[in-house]
Amino acid sequence: MQRLPSKIYPVVDHPRWVEILGGAGARFIQLRLKDLPPEELRAQVQKAQELAVLHNVTLVLNDYWELAIELGFEWVHLGQEDLDTADLKSIKNTGIRLGISTHDHVELERALTCQPDYVALGPIWETKLKKMAFGPQGVHRLTEWRKIIGSLPLVAIGGISLERMLSCLEAGADSVAAVSDFIGAKDPEQQVALWLKKATQQNID
Template structure:
């Protein structure tokens, strides 16, 4: 499996409608604190939008709703992983990405045979207060050596830092703050695509989990 090296994470489908026309090919819908009816409607709309733009959509956390809507990929944090019905997710043909922040969490993630593993925060992040210290680039190399699936780097990654992170072992960089706080998110997304483009041809094509 191959993942695009630029992986924006957005809170709703309004953001998808803005970013997908810029050439985004791998994106996560990360909905927080919304009624389930809204979540379901957003997931269904996101699936349609991403299909229209040939973009791989990842649904954060809401694996039951992802199954119902026919989504193709979910992302699970460690708490969600513990309560998720992995057999049901796999039976629906859905790929799984999993967050990790420590060796213990990596062990738990690998036991689930993930389609990608995310490591973070690589750098300090202003998005939310994190209980983990920044992982740093050496930890990326450590994780890369232990994985046979793509590695996603997340946390404090800026346009300038992206090439360094990719060169350190990440297959793709997940980006939230740098996009959603930009004065011109569409232009910023195009800049990200341009900066990460050299890694598109270099990325490893991993076997399916």
């Protein structure tokens, strides 16, 4: 199983963050766009692609698998609700690598039948970014997921800060995703540097 591009995985809501965070050294970024008119959505996705190439970023498109296929994305991330309508065969046939969100054992079992390239577990801690049907999982659940999925890459997400990141890696995550701790930081570029530095501690990297 191939490793993920980076141990840090910012999730962003606008292409400008691909330039800012990518320019600071982030190499694995998810673009999560919501509630945009089709033309604006396409424009923002294409702009993010351009910036990703410029800054050597592996860009993951959230949700919009048809657009990912059309525009030649390398990665797409799907939530459980997306699995109801996504054409997984077409995604795989085009060579796009697939990440899937999971929150409990039922969802994990479903995700594994899709043969994903990583599974994400969350929320590890409480998050206020969106209403969640599941409570905080805790880092112990990462260790549980690691035992179940073997060598399949595991992403931790939900309420994760710089201070909490290392505990997720030590518990079994291969990469740690966050939204607010990057795009809500006073100095986002410095935050990327701090995350990258911490990810190399205790022989993790």
